Amino acid sequence: MALYPLLRPLAFALDAERAHRATIRTLKLLPAGRPAAPDPVLAISLAGLAFPNPVGLAAGFDKDAEVFRQMLGLGFGFVEVGTLTPRPQAGNERPRLFRLTEDKGVINRLGFNNKGQAAALARLGRRREGLVGVNIGANKDKASGQAAIADYVAGVEAMAGVADYLTINISSPNTPGLRALQGRRALAALLDAVMAARGDSPPVFLKVAPDLDPGEIDDVARAALDAGVDALIVGNTTLSRPSLKSPHRSEAGGLSGAPLKRLALARLRDFRKATGGELPLIAAGGIESGADAFDRIRAGASLVQLYSALVYRGPGLVKDINAELKRLLPRHGFATLTDAIGTAP
Numbered sequence: 512m513a514l515y516p517l518l519r520p521l522a523f524a525l526d527a528e529r530a531h532r533a534t535i536r537t538l539k540l541l542p543a544g545r546p547a548a549p550d551p552v553l554a555i556s557l558a559g560l561a562f563p564n565p566v567g568l569a570a571g572f573d574k575d576a577e578v579f580r581q582m583l584g585l586g587f588g589f590v591e592v593g594t595l596t597p598r599p600q601a602g603n604e605r606p607r608l609f610r611l612t613e614d615k616g617v618i619n620r621l622g623f624n625n626k627g628q629a630a631a632l633a634r635l636g637r638r639r640e641g642l643v644g645v646n647i648g649a650n651k652d653k654a655s656g657q658a659a660i661a662d663y664v665a666g667v668e669a670m671a672g673v674a675d676y677l678t679i680n681i682s683s684p685n686t687p688g689l690r691a692l693q694g695r696r697a698l699a700a701l702l703d704a705v706m707a708a709r710g711d712s713p714p715v716f717l718k719v720a721p722d723l724d725p726g727e728i729d730d731v732a733r734a735a736l737d738a739g740v741d742a743l744i745v746g747n748t749t750l751s752r753p754s755l756k757s758p759h760r761s762e763a764g765g766l767s768g769a770p771l772k773r774l775a776l777a778r779l780r781d782f783r784k785a786t787g788g789e790l791p792l793i794a795a796g797g798i799e800s801g802a803d804a805f806d807r808i809r810a811g812a813s814l815v816q817l818y819s820a821l822v823y824r825g826p827g828l829v830k831d832i833n834a835e836l837k838r839l840l841p842r843h844g845f846a847t848l849t850d851a852i853g854t855a856p
């Protein structure tokens with residue numbers, strides 16, 4: 512981990528997607544390590560699951576569930592694999608992944624490239640240590656209406672047995688039609704079907720876009736509460752473009768990392784208000800420090816997830832965030848992380 516400052520220039524000399532593939536290949540060669548032990552101050556219980564600490568790996572890093580054990584070994588409290596679609600698919604044409612180094616951001620238009628649910632199923636196995644969520648989506652040619660619902664139901668049926676939780680991803684900007692599933696009627700129909708397919712377990716989380724207007728936020732919150740979803744992940748990448756410096760700033764796709772921070776925090780607050788604190792929230796978008804994680808927790812998140820900051824800060828970031836949280840909590844008068852959730856005015 513201490514080597515990351517030395518390795519980063521090597522990785523940054525490669526195009527972003529090659530660097531990512533090289534990272535996955537290297538991780539696969541490493542021993543898995545032990546998942547984090549429950550931290551007495553930071554452990555969180557949510558949806559019947561015992562999270563050893565609140566810092567999770569967001570979906571998209573380990574799409575095909577190849578290195579979740581190694582990532583758990585870095586200290587993540589949980590790892591979300593996927594997005595996995597029922598059938599394998601190639602995704603969009605390359606180049607489709609861009610580092611915005613000057614902005615500490617990323618733009619991607621990968622389009623759910625993945626090897627499919629069956630391949631991941633074998634790797635996930637039934638018994639393991641550490642919490643692993645499985646993020647599911649629809650294949651590109653099925654991403655609207657009844658066909659989309661059928662793909663999500665197929666995903667639930669295929670992956671429920673190997674997932675500690677399932678995430679319904681209707682918020683990727685790179686699959687045409689997908690985000691329309693966030694509309695009130697479409698979402699109610701989708702969630703009813705998913706919850707029926709899920710039966711008693713595992714918990715189901717819904718991942719939403721940060722690009723929703725106030726009316727849409729209310730509709731999504733209502734539908735999630737009515738359907739009995741277990742938590743909301745707020746949220747995915749944004750199609751909006753705050754002011755950016757990088758030469759790649761005009762690439763099409765979803766923006767993540769530091770430039771997403773303000774929007775993601777604002778949306779988290781909106782969803783906290785819209786759900787009246789009745790639905791657990793998981794924050795993602797631009798989290799790159801313990802202070803960022805603490806802001807989200809006070810704004811109502813029970814857990815956080817990150818991806819882009821790993822690119823810039825390296826694998827030591829996970830333990831740094833947890834250590835910083837443990838310093839910040841007593842300084843603000845909280846004995847445990849649970850005490851701090853949603854305490855911001």
Ligand SMILES: Cc1cc2nc3c(=O)[nH]c(=O)nc-3n(C[C@H](O)[C@H](O)[C@H](O)COP(=O)(O)O)c2cc1C
Binds near residue numbers: 594767
């Ligand atoms: C390269 C890349 C690929 C991603 N792929 C997925 C995906 O397959 N499914 C998904 O739900 N989110 C995906 N995301 C979104 C992240 O899970 C996360 O919600 C978003 O990047 C905001 O967090 P961050 O700013 O810490 O990166 C991806 C993000 C990046 C940067």
